[in-house]
Amino acid sequence: MAPVVHSLFSLTTMATVLLVEDNVDVREMMATALELDGHCVRTAANGWEALRLLESGVHPCVILLDLMMPVMDGWAFGAELENKPALAAIPVIVVSAVGGDLLNRVRAAAYVSKPVDIDRLLEIVCEKCP
Numbered sequence: 811m812a813p814v815v816h817s818l819f820s821l822t823t824m825a826t827v828l829l830v831e832d833n834v835d836v837r838e839m840m841a842t843a844l845e846l847d848g849h850c851v852r853t854a855a856n857g858w859e860a861l862r863l864l865e866s867g868v869h870p871c872v873i874l875l876d877l878m879m880p881v882m883d884g885w886a887f888g889a890e891l892e893n894k895p896a897l898a899a900i901p902v903i904v905v906s907a908v909g910g911d912l913l914n915r916v917r918a919a920a921y922v923s924k925p926v927d928i929d930r931l932l933e934i935v936c937e938k939c940p
Contacts, residue, residue: 824848824849824850825848825849825850825870825871825872825939825940826849826850826851826852826868826869826870826871827844827849827850827851827852827870827871827872827873827874827935827939828852828853828854828860828863828864828868828870828872828873828874829841829844829851829852829853829854829874830853830854830855830856830857830859830860830873830874830875830876830879830884830887831853831854831855831874831876831879831905832855832856832876832878832879832880833876834855836876836924836926837853837855839926839928840874840905840926840928840931841853843928843931843932844932844935847932847935847936849935849939852868852870855879855881856879856880856881856882856883856887857875857879857881857882857883857884857886857887857890858881858882858887859881860873860875860882860887861882861887861890864894864897869900870900871900871901871938871939872900872901872902872903872919872935872938872939873891873900873901873902873903874903874905874931874935875887875888875902875903875904875905875906875916875918876904876905876906877904877906877908877916878906878907878908884904884906884916885916888902888916888917888918891917892917901919901920901938902916902917902918902919903918903919903920903921903922903931903934903935903938904916904918904920904921904922905921905922905924905926905931906921906923906924907923907924909923919938920934920937920938922934
């Protein structure tokens with residue numbers, strides 16, 4: 811029997827992650843780590859840009875969401891997601907320095923505090939993106 815040859819892409823599925831972060835350096839650092847871990851990463855600098863991506867057909871397995879952003883912050887973005895049934899099921903991982911009661915205002919499957927522990931972030935993303 812001849813051996814079966816698989817391409818790299820048949821062995822791994824490139825799960826798409828939507829990263830919503832206004833700080834360019836943090837966004838680039840997180841995107842690079844996610845890409846090196848095998849994820850396809852789409853980025854947005856604020857909630858409004860993220861909504862435009864989602865409405866254009868980007869369907870991530872998870873959304874990494876900062877809360878404190880200009881234009882549309884994470885809380886407003888979370889409220890918009892809740893109003894769109896097709897998007898409300900996407901798990902949201904809040905990545906923010908904000909804590910306490912302010913976190914309760916956005917539906918989140920998980921929380922990662924800043925400064926970001928990349929190993930912990932990748933672990934949570936892998937749990938949400940099988």
